[in-house]
Amino acid sequence: MTKNSINLEKRGLLGRIGRILVCSVLLLSSAIQASASSGTRIEIEGIDGGKAILNLASEPLRTMTPAPFHLMLIDGTGIPITGAEVRCDLTMPAMPMPENRPKIREKDGFYWGEAVFTMAGAWQAAFQVTMPDGRLEILIFDLDPVLLK
DSSP, X not given: OOHHHHHHHHHHHHHHHHHHHHHHHHHHHHHHHHHHHOSEEEEEEOGGGOEXXXXXXXXXXXXXXXXXXXXXXXXXXXXXOOSOEEEEEEEOTTSOOOOOOOOOEEEXXXXXXXXXXXXXXXXXXXXXXXXXXXXXXXXXXXXXXXXXX
């Protein structure tokens, strides 16, 4: 073997390794994007010019299937609001429903709960937020139609 043939073999091997690495990175980034986009994310205008972001772990939403969620409250300067007292009411605007109020707990700057939708159709999640300074805000999220299980 000549010196050049070894270099060509090394280059061929490096080329294959490079292609494998590029393919691996592309597959990994696709998987990360798919996992980041799974679930239902709704953003509305929030408190004091900020925003409220509701993330439900399920998409599509299904009846009688627990759907963990978290709510993030962000003030007008982009800082998460912590220390608020938050209540949630899940309702169907088109019909009267029995009370459906998931318990909410705060952890790591998020307000966590678990929704269970009893019927298929259009739902709303209304959050009553009592701010640390005592002000009361109501945030209403229109949810994607809930499908049968």
